[in-house]
Amino acid sequence: MRWTVFKSQFCGFAAQKYPTKLQLKNCRLARRYEMVDRNLKRIAMCSCGKASIEVKGDPEIHGICHCNNCKQRTGSAFGISAYFKTENIFAINGEFSCYSFHGSQTNSLQQRYFCKFCGTTLYWNLASSPDLTGIAGGCFVENPLGVPRYSNSYKNKFSWVKLPWRMKKYS
Ligand SMILES: [Zn+2]
């Protein structure tokens, strides 16, 4: 993208050939704040559409995980976990079944809620983080989440999965 186009999209100041360091810093700040909208409402929905969970703002913790459990839970290459403050969840609709088990990674009790009709795992609670609710990131279809911040169980990643270089990687 050409610099002038980039700047007019992300910055408030008029286009000029050589911006000052301060203008560049402001530009980066503006971009950072544009990505965070504390009042944006999002709906995560199961594949049949009968179950949903509504949240406000961005997740507190947002990452992907390559462990076998996440692969088996999703049937995909990795799981996307978005943890929201429970106070930012304002509606849970639909009928759910619950799968309770002791998670080895967090060494705590975990309760996974999945749609009774289609089986999509939509959200979960960890006894180790009682003020957070995990939501399956891929279920936010209309208003998708941004780029996850970290990658868990990195050594168990499929070799063909390529991740953004800025993502923090934990083994
Ligand atoms: Zn469903």
Ligand SMILES: [Zn+2]
């Ligand atoms: Zn995992």
